[in-house]
Amino acid sequence: MTTIEVRPVTPADWRAYREVRLAMLLDAPWAFGSTHSDALTIDDDGWRERVSSAEYWLAWCGGDPVGSVCLSDRLAEPGEANIFGMWVDPTVRGRSIGARLVQAALARAREAGKERVTLHVVDSNPAARRLYERLGFAATGRTEPYPHDPDVREIEMACPL
Numbered sequence: 033m034t035t036i037e038v039r040p041v042t043p044a045d046w047r048a049y050r051e052v053r054l055a056m057l058l059d060a061p062w063a064f065g066s067t068h069s070d071a072l073t074i075d076d077d078g079w080r081e082r083v084s085s086a087e088y089w090l091a092w093c094g095g096d097p098v099g100s101v102c103l104s105d106r107l108a109e110p111g112e113a114n115i116f117g118m119w120v121d122p123t124v125r126g127r128s129i130g131a132r133l134v135q136a137a138l139a140r141a142r143e144a145g146k147e148r149v150t151l152h153v154v155d156s157n158p159a160a161r162r163l164y165e166r167l168g169f170a171a172t173g174r175t176e177p178y179p180h181d182p183d184v185r186e187i188e189m190a191c192p193l
Contacts, residue, residue, distance in 0.1 A: 034093050034094040035093075035094075036091055036092070036093050036098075036124075036127060036128075036129055036132065037091070037092045037093075038089055038090070038091045038092075038129075038132045038133055038136050039089065039090065039092070040087065040088070040089055040136075040140075041083050041087075041088035041089060041090055041100075042083075043080060043083060043084060045083065045090060046076075046079045046080045046082075046083045047079070048090055048097040049079065049082070049083050049088060049090060049097070049100065050071075050074075050079045051097055052090060052097045052098070052099065052100045052119070052121075053071055053100070053117075054068060054071055054072070055119075055121060056100070056117070056119040057071055059119070059121075059122060060119070062178075062180045062181060063119075063154070063157075064117055064119070065179075085104075085106075086102050086103065086104035086106065086116075087102065087103045087104070087137070087140060088100060088101070088102050088103075089101050089133055089136045089137065091120065091124075091129045091132065091133055093124055093129075098120065098121040098123075098124045098129065099118075099119055099120035099121060099124070099129050099130065099133055100117060100118070100119055100133065101115060101116075101117060101118040101119075101133040101134060101136070101137050102115065102116040102117045102118075102137075103115055103116075103137040103140055103141060103149075104116060105144075105146070108150070111145075111146060111147040111148065112146060112147065112148045112149065112150060113137075113141045113144070113146045113148075113149050113150075114149070114150050114151060115134065115137050115149055115150070115151040116151070118130060118133060118134060118151070118160075120133070130160075130163050131163060131166070131167060134163070134164070134167050135167065137149070138167070138168075138191065138193065141193055142193045146193055147192065147193055148190050148191065148192050148193060149169075149190065149191045149193065150172070150188060150189065150190045150191075151164065151169065151188075151189055151190075152176075152186040152187065152188055152189070153186070153187055153189060154178055154184050154185070154186055154187070155175075155184060155185045155186075155187055156184050161187065161189070164189050164191075165189075167191065168191045168192070169189040169190060169191040170189060170190065170191075171187050171188070171189055172188045172189065172190050173188075174187075174188040175187050175188065176188075
């Protein structure tokens with residue numbers, strides 16, 4: 033079995049991040065707040081800027097990027113951070129890669145002195161919700177309509193650190 037490595041994205045990794053971002057937008061176009069066609073319009077400088085604007089991790093399998101997660105406090109309450117854009121390539125799911133990506137983000141949030149990490153998951157994705165629950169997240173009771181589908185709700189989950 034090929035070894036999985038999870039590591040922070042560096043400025044030199046922008047091409048690998050772009051590859052993962054484009055793949056995730058094809059796999060789940062409704063899930064990440066932008067479209068594949070929008071992402072294709074971003075120039076190289078835009079991708080470089082994106083990986084510098086927050087903290088990202090990539091999961092690597094046999095030298096190929098196969099997953100990502102983002103941690104940011106840009107939209108968070110004081111003392112908190114948010115997880116965004118967690119995705120694992122369908123061909124390697126079931127190997128705890130998602131857990132490892134989220135654990136890396138949680139460890140960094142602890143290191144930064146954050147007290148809590150929040151995320152949103154759609155109610156139509158029970159597998160992701162179970163993953164987050166196993167990692168210490170619980171639903172806060174706050175939900176909101178998903179912008180791309182009024183029949184879907186986003187559930188806020190939080191993990192105390």
